[in-house]
Amino acid sequence: EAQVTQNPRYLITVTGKKLTVTCSQNMNHEYMSWYRQDPGLGLRQIYYSMNVEVTDKGDVPEGYKVSRKEKRNFPLILESPSPNQTSLYFCASSLGSGDNQPQHFGDGTRLSIL
Amino acid sequence: GENVEQHPSTLSVQEGDSAVIKCTYSDSASNYFPWYKQELGKRPQLIIDIRSNVGEKKDQRIAVTLNKTAKHFSLHITETQPEDSAVYFCAASSIDSWGKLQFGAGTQVVVTP
Numbered sequence: 216e217a218q219v220t221q222n223p224r225y226l227i228t229v230t231g232k233k234l235t236v237t238c239s240q241n242m243n244h245e246y247m248s249w250y251r252q253d254p255g256l257g258l259r260q261i262y263y264s265m266n267v268e269v270t271d272k273g274d275v276p277e278g279y280k281v282s283r284k285e286k287r288n289f290p291l292i293l294e295s296p297s298p299n300q301t302s303l304y305f306c307a308s309s310l311g312s313g314d315n316q317p318q319h320f321g322d323g324t325r326l327s328i329l
Numbered sequence: 330g331e332n333v334e335q336h337p338s339t340l341s342v343q344e345g346d347s348a349v350i351k352c353t354y355s356d357s358a359s360n361y362f363p364w365y366k367q368e369l370g371k372r373p374q375l376i377i378d379i380r381s382n383v384g385e386k387k388d389q390r391i392a393v394t395l396n397k398t399a400k401h402f403s404l405h406i407t408e409t410q411p412e413d414s415a416v417y418f419c420a421a422s423s424i425d426s427w428g429k430l431q432f433g434a435g436t437q438v439v440v441t442p
Contacts, residue, residue: 246428257335257418258373258432265428273429274330305372315361315427320372 246311335433
């Protein structure tokens with residue numbers, strides 16, 4: 216089954232404790248992206264990747280890191296999480312190939328930073 | 330950068346009536362405009378998209394129109410049903426920076442029987 220898989224689905228942690236949210240897709244998609252969703256703000260793009268070893272900042276990259284060492288994986292790293300990063304996070308992927316294609320979203324990760 | 334505004338933020342319609350959601354964008358280079366539906370507690374899912382070389386696209390009860398001159402695009406849902414209740418997001422992206430997708434703030438649609 217074609218899917219985007221995020222882990223964990225839920226996480227409660229404390230300020231300053233490094234965490235990684237994994238994202239994996241099995242569709243051989245070139246493009247992957249991370250979004251955060253907050254009430255009244257819609258989906259805001261954090262980082263995106265057009266291919267292996269190619270990453271770019273979205274609208275809200277501060278406090279986040281990403282890497283794209285393999286095509287299928289695109290982890291989101293919070294080196295020193297803070298309470299303002301409490302949010303619902305979505306990973307997405309698409310064919311890419313130099314143009315916009317429909318994005319397939321994962322089920323989301325709800326992060327609470329205390 | 331691109332800025333997408335979406336209206337209304339909430340929309341209540343009677344079952345069987347039509348619903349219209351409007352979005353405006355700021356970047357004249359934008360050429361791709363998808364619409365996503367997000368049911369409560371679920372992931373966003375693409376319902377329809379349109380590119381700038383087309384003025385209108387239809388898929389059963391859903392249609393999207395694009396006015397490039399005015400820089401706005403709209404989602405039309407006809408004969409609404411209770412299962413259309415969800416949050417709908419518009420988005421825009423440019424061919425110059427095609428990886429960047431800017432979303433509107435969303436519209437909560439409630440269809441009452």
